Amino acid sequence: MNVADRATAGFRQRYGVEPAGRWAAPGRVNLIGEHTDYNDGFVLPFALPLRTVVAAAPAPDGRWTVWSELDDEPVEFGAAEADEPGRVDGWAAYVAGVVWALRADGHDVPGARLAVASDVPVGSGLSSSAAIESAVLAALVDLGGLDLPAERWPRLAQRAENDYVGAPTGIMDQSAVIRGRAGHALFLDCRTEEVEQIPFDLDGARLAVLVVDSRAPHRHADGEYAARRRGCEHAATALGVTALRDVPVAGLDAALARLGDDETRRRVRHVVTENQRVLDTVALLRAGRVRDTGPLLTASHVSMRDDFEITVPEIDTAVEAALSAGAYGARMTGGGFGGCVLALVDAGAADAVAAAVTEAYAERGFTAPGTLTVLPSSGVTRLG
Numbered sequence: 438m439n440v441a442d443r444a445t446a447g448f449r450q451r452y453g454v455e456p457a458g459r460w461a462a463p464g465r466v467n468l469i470g471e472h473t474d475y476n477d478g479f480v481l482p483f484a485l486p487l488r489t490v491v492a493a494a495p496a497p498d499g500r501w502t503v504w505s506e507l508d509d510e511p512v513e514f515g516a517a518e519a520d521e522p523g524r525v526d527g528w529a530a531y532v533a534g535v536v537w538a539l540r541a542d543g544h545d546v547p548g549a550r551l552a553v554a555s556d557v558p559v560g561s562g563l564s565s566s567a568a569i570e571s572a573v574l575a576a577l578v579d580l581g582g583l584d585l586p587a588e589r590w591p592r593l594a595q596r597a598e599n600d601y602v603g604a605p606t607g608i609m610d611q612s613a614v615i616r617g618r619a620g621h622a623l624f625l626d627c628r629t630e631e632v633e634q635i636p637f638d639l640d641g642a643r644l645a646v647l648v649v650d651s652r653a654p655h656r657h658a659d660g661e662y663a664a665r666r667r668g669c670e671h672a673a674t675a676l677g678v679t680a681l682r683d684v685p686v687a688g689l690d691a692a693l694a695r696l697g698d699d700e701t702r703r704r705v706r707h708v709v710t711e712n713q714r715v716l717d718t719v720a721l722l723r724a725g726r727v728r729d730t731g732p733l734l735t736a737s738h739v740s741m742r743d744d745f746e747i748t749v750p751e752i753d754t755a756v757e758a759a760l761s762a763g764a765y766g767a768r769m770t771g772g773g774f775g776g777c778v779l780a781l782v783d784a785g786a787a788d789a790v791a792a793a794v795t796e797a798y799a800e801r802g803f804t805a806p807g808t809l810t811v812l813p814s815s816g817v818t819r820l821g
């Protein structure tokens with residue numbers, strides 16, 4: 438059964454009636470621009486064909502009940518629990534967080550029954566959390582007829598994650614999941630939230646993006662992510678700028694010379710050069726030079742490995758094996774310490790590159806990776 442049918446069937450079975458509608462939101466990968474979003478910088482993610490679907494209908498008692506195929510027990514909560522971050526935990530916190538963010542923004546959120554099914558793997562760094570937040574947000578906005586323009590959705594979904602769930606993430610994931618467009622990468626200025634849809638025509642260039650799920654156990658990912666973010670904020674303060682976005686590449690050496698320790702210098706160098714790599718990638722894509730972006734992707738990986746220090750052995754192995762097998766570029770995508778790698782490859786070579794990565798994993802005794810090729814797909818939609 439496909440994911441939309443699973444959500445519908447789950448809804449019927451759990452609640453004994455038909456849903457009023459179904460809303461689908463994708464996972465995402467980031468083509469380039471890592472740990473730049475919370476530094477007010479640039480990112481270039483795209484939405485995946487893998488989606489989370491929420492089937493929903495209004496609940497007259499004004500409460501929220503959520504069932505997920507991942508967990509047979511439904512979770513029920515009312516306004517009191519939604520208004521107190523932390524009261525609802527586990528996967529349902531993403532749902533309660535959206536209710537919380539909408540109520541905090543002054544909306545009269547309709548009570549609802551929801552059923553969730555998903556093809557976005559959880560814990561792989563493909564933004565399963567942004568997918569469920571965004572699908573639930575779209576459902577509640579529609580069911581309640583709420584006056585909330587779509588440009589404001591990413592910020593609200595991010596607030597659900599930051600303030601209710603308690604993860605200090607940036608605006609990239611929710612933006613990609615909500616504003617992504619088929620055949621395009623989303624060039625986002627995270628300071629102004631201005632977006633430009635950049636044509637990313639893989640088929641036309643006879644190329645493919647291979648995504649490798651490293652299956653690496655997440656090693657202290659949450660704590661390390663928060664530490665990187667704090668480190669960047671301290672560095673910006675030390676340099677007297679609002680955010681590291683304000684350090685131009687041309688001023689990098691001068692900025693580094695003003696910083697006391699080597700670790701901070703390397704963190705800053707990653708962010709400043711990564712912002713420039715996003716701009717350079719966008720320029721190449723605008724010129725239709727998709728293949729030529731490969732070296733920028735690889736340089737981004739090297740910067741994450743050596744300067745930002747957020748990669749792990751499985752991830753580095755996947756990148757090296759993909760490059761040795763002929764990928765034009767390869768890099769970790771997402772927050773780091775596990776998650777996925779993406780590689781830009783000839784369309785006809787995707788299977789061979791995937792096999793080479795799998796073999797390199799076996800040689801090192803790692804758990805076999807997952808592999809799939811993906812095309813940029815559309816953001817959150819109502820299915821009917």
Ligand code: GLA
Nearest residue numbers: 471472606607608609771772
């Ligand atoms: C995670 C966060 C994003 C972003 C990336 C790193 O995916 O949710 O906001 O910071 O890490 O680029």
